[in-house]
Amino acid sequence: MKLKSLMLAACAAAMTAGAAYAEGVKVGMITTLSGGGAGLGIDVRDGFMLAMKKTGADIELIVEDDQRKPDVAVQLADKLVQSEKVDVLTGIIWSNLAMAVVPAVTAQGKFYLSPNAGPSALAGKGCHKNYFNVSWQNDAFNEAAGAWASENGIGKVFLMAPNYPAGKDMIAGFKRFYKGEVSDEVYTKLGQTDYAAEIAQIKASDADMIYYFLPGGMGISFMKQYAGSGAEKPVMGPAFSFDQGILGAIGEAALGVKNTSHWSKDLDVPGNAEFVAAFQEEFGRLPSLYAAQGYDTGLLLASAAAKADVKDADAFRAALEAADFQSVRGDFKFAPNHHPIHTIYMREVVKEGDVVTNKVIGVAAKDHTDVYGADCKM
Amino acid sequence: MNLILLIEQLLNGLQFGVMLFLMAAGLTLIFGVMGLINLAHGSLYMVGAFAAAAVAAATGSFTLALIASLAAAALAGVIVEIVVIRRLYDRDHLDQVLATFALILIFSEGTRWVFGSFPLYLDVPAALSGAVALPFGINYPAYRLAIIGFGLLVALAMYLLITRTRIGMRIRAGESDREMIGALGVNISVLYTAVFALGAALAGFAGALVGAIQSVQVGMGEPVLILAFVTIVIGGIGSIRGAFVGAVLVGLTDTMGRVLLPVLFGTFMDPSSATAVGAALASMSIYILMAAVLLIKPTGLYGSA
Numbered sequence: 001m002k003l004k005s006l007m008l009a010a011c012a013a014a015m016t017a018g019a020a021y022a023e024g025v026k027v028g029m030i031t032t033l034s035g036g037g038a039g040l041g042i043d044v045r046d047g048f049m050l051a052m053k054k055t056g057a058d059i060e061l062i063v064e065d066d067q068r069k070p071d072v073a074v075q076l077a078d079k080l081v082q083s084e085k086v087d088v089l090t091g092i093i094w095s096n097l098a099m100a101v102v103p104a105v106t107a108q109g110k111f112y113l114s115p116n117a118g119p120s121a122l123a124g125k126g127c128h129k130n131y132f133n134v135s136w137q138n139d140a141f142n143e144a145a146g147a148w149a150s151e152n153g154i155g156k157v158f159l160m161a162p163n164y165p166a167g168k169d170m171i172a173g174f175k176r177f178y179k180g181e182v183s184d185e186v187y188t189k190l191g192q193t194d195y196a197a198e199i200a201q202i203k204a205s206d207a208d209m210i211y212y213f214l215p216g217g218m219g220i221s222f223m224k225q226y227a228g229s230g231a232e233k234p235v236m237g238p239a240f241s242f243d244q245g246i247l248g249a250i251g252e253a254a255l256g257v258k259n260t261s262h263w264s265k266d267l268d269v270p271g272n273a274e275f276v277a278a279f280q281e282e283f284g285r286l287p288s289l290y291a292a293q294g295y296d297t298g299l300l301l302a303s304a305a306a307k308a309d310v311k312d313a314d315a316f317r318a319a320l321e322a323a324d325f326q327s328v329r330g331d332f333k334f335a336p337n338h339h340p341i342h343t344i345y346m347r348e349v350v351k352e353g354d355v356v357t358n359k360v361i362g363v364a365a366k367d368h369t370d371v372y373g374a375d376c377k378m
Numbered sequence: 379m380n381l382i383l384l385i386e387q388l389l390n391g392l393q394f395g396v397m398l399f400l401m402a403a404g405l406t407l408i409f410g411v412m413g414l415i416n417l418a419h420g421s422l423y424m425v426g427a428f429a430a431a432a433v434a435a436a437t438g439s440f441t442l443a444l445i446a447s448l449a450a451a452a453l454a455g456v457i458v459e460i461v462v463i464r465r466l467y468d469r470d471h472l473d474q475v476l477a478t479f480a481l482i483l484i485f486s487e488g489t490r491w492v493f494g495s496f497p498l499y500l501d502v503p504a505a506l507s508g509a510v511a512l513p514f515g516i517n518y519p520a521y522r523l524a525i526i527g528f529g530l531l532v533a534l535a536m537y538l539l540i541t542r543t544r545i546g547m548r549i550r551a552g553e554s555d556r557e558m559i560g561a562l563g564v565n566i567s568v569l570y571t572a573v574f575a576l577g578a579a580l581a582g583f584a585g586a587l588v589g590a591i592q593s594v595q596v597g598m599g600e601p602v603l604i605l606a607f608v609t610i611v612i613g614g615i616g617s618i619r620g621a622f623v624g625a626v627l628v629g630l631t632d633t634m635g636r637v638l639l640p641v642l643f644g645t646f647m648d649p650s651s652a653t654a655v656g657a658a659l660a661s662m663s664i665y666i667l668m669a670a671v672l673l674i675k676p677t678g679l680y681g682s683a
Contacts, residue, residue, distance in 0.1 A: 038495040187657040193592045196390035220593035230509030230517045249497035
């Protein structure tokens with residue numbers, strides 16, 4: 001089960017500024033490569049690898065599979081820090097795993113770059129000078145969606161999420177900037193696959209729109225069942241439920257659904273089209289937002305490695321803070337709590353030829369940042 | 379909560395129960411006849427769903443996909459029985475659990491190896507898509523009605539098979555006295571393989587039926603497996619009739635619990651804590667049911683001591 005791959009980019013080192021330093025950066029990636037949810041980890045890894053290939057940075061990468069288990073992730077982090085002596089860690093997909101690993105590794109003076117997952121605890125009181133979130137704070141997409149719904153005259157919503165901390169955070173995030181009324185708020189069992197009961201409630205409710213967060217297989221099941229139920233209320237959610245890896249499995253049932261995301265494959269910013277084409281050529285599939293996050297994480301790391309020696313922690317940190325790279329989601333800056341300031345877009349699921357995919361239809365929140373930064377004292 | 383919504387939810391509960399029955403029937407049969415705890419039953423469910431998705435993608439026919447799911451799961455069942463399970467009948471339950479747990483891991487990673495890590499696409503056939511109008515103004519998804527129909531048909535076929543045919547007689551004999559039917563000249567190893575293949579085929583069929591409205595992905599079998607175990611414990615291990623009654627009870631309890639408990643708590647609590655308490659209690663409801671049944675009948679509803 002243990003997947004371990006070593007990538008040495010030494011051959012490419014001669015071509016880049018990164019070669020100015022005798023020793024490259026040693027990076028440990030802990031991500032989910034087996035079990036349910038492996039698609040996300042594989043996309044992050046592949047996006048990161050693509051960025052390494054593009055920049056040719058002098059980086060040694062060790063990839064480990066956490067199997068989506070916090071205890072395994074903690075063991076791997078110990079191993080990477082103590083035996084492999086990595087300088088930077090990255091890769092974790094899930095908030096609960098991040099909470100188990102990140103505080104421990106940053107306390108040992110290592111850098112951690114989050115390519116996914118942004119639990120509020122690490123953005124507020126628990127922030128750390130060596131922790132950088134390249135993806136999003138958990139509430140971001142939901143806050144933007146709530147703001148968009150208010151602006152677009154949605155008077156009443158039906159909210160649904162799994163009954164666990166991230167699900168409740170997402171719904172709280174939506175409600176933070178939503179000014180309308182909430183008709184129902186339903187929390188389902190984590191891992192639930194049959195939503196007939198909830199769909200009947202939705203049909204009977206007087207809401208104008210359904211807003212839900214059901215990641216992975218839960219979202220696939222819900223959307224297929226919803227489309228077949230004869231219910232006609234419009235549906236909206238954060239991008240996780242309508243991402244490229246999932247849309248293929250939902251098919252046409254997802255058409256017309258609106259979702260908020262910081263990235264989309266048709267986003268017209270420099271470097272994005274090139275990234276999408278390169279990813280498709282390298283891996284034979286369309287990139288997902290996780291792949292884009294992995295790619296941005298790789299670019300950020302390469303930009304810092306080109307400017308400073310990782311052994312000089314202060315200089316390396318300053319190089320990371322500068323975020324001197326061309327993100328595939330356009331303008332990207334770090335807020336003082338090392339979380340992104342970025343634009344959240346509204347996307348709609350459309351059919352292009354035979355492929356069901358997302359299209360940007362507008363901006364949901366410009367230069368969005370999280371609300372927890374005020375509690376962060378570095 | 380009006381009457382129409384209540385009837386619709388009862389139908390949902392029935393459909394969920396019938397789907398559980400397809401899983402539980404095979405599991406209880408295998409346990410009853412061979413005394414084997416088969417944790418890999420969920421993997422056979424997954425095999426059926428993946429086979430159906432692959433055939434549907436290649437041919438576009440849902441009928442062929444269903445046939446493929448039956449065939450693939452039965453074949454996987456036969457191979458597993460001959461290669462692994464056969465060696466486990468005389469071992470104790472702990473060895474069986476260990477070996478069949480290993481099979482789960484092998485099936486999961488093997489499926490990922492063949493089909494990749496991303497969920498597959500399997501949709502309901504065009505003829506059964508959308509909703510049909512039932513009396514009292516209920517609009518109910520046609521495909522869910524079809525699942526109820528298929529499940530009841532399978533239940534009837536199983537009943538006839540067990541009570542009216544020669545192979546059914548041997549299965550019943552195998553349940554009550556294994557050594558004796560061997561001594562009477564019945565080829566016990568062929569019987570065991572056949573029973574295992576039958577159970578596997580039912581699981582695969584359930585996987586394909588449910589895959590069309592859920593997500594066809596690696597690991598999809600494990601949550602259902604747990605529910606199937608709860609079902610056969612409630613119904614009485616080894617009893618097909620018990621599996622049916624248990625499945626419908628679990629389906630109804632789970633669905634009605636999810637719908638009614640938050641409403642019930644809402645009558646005397648503020649809405650947000652009613653939602654939280656109701657949702658938490660609803661996810662426990664079937665286990666509470668199981669505990670209550672076992673308290674009154676320790677061998678399950680139709681189990682023999």
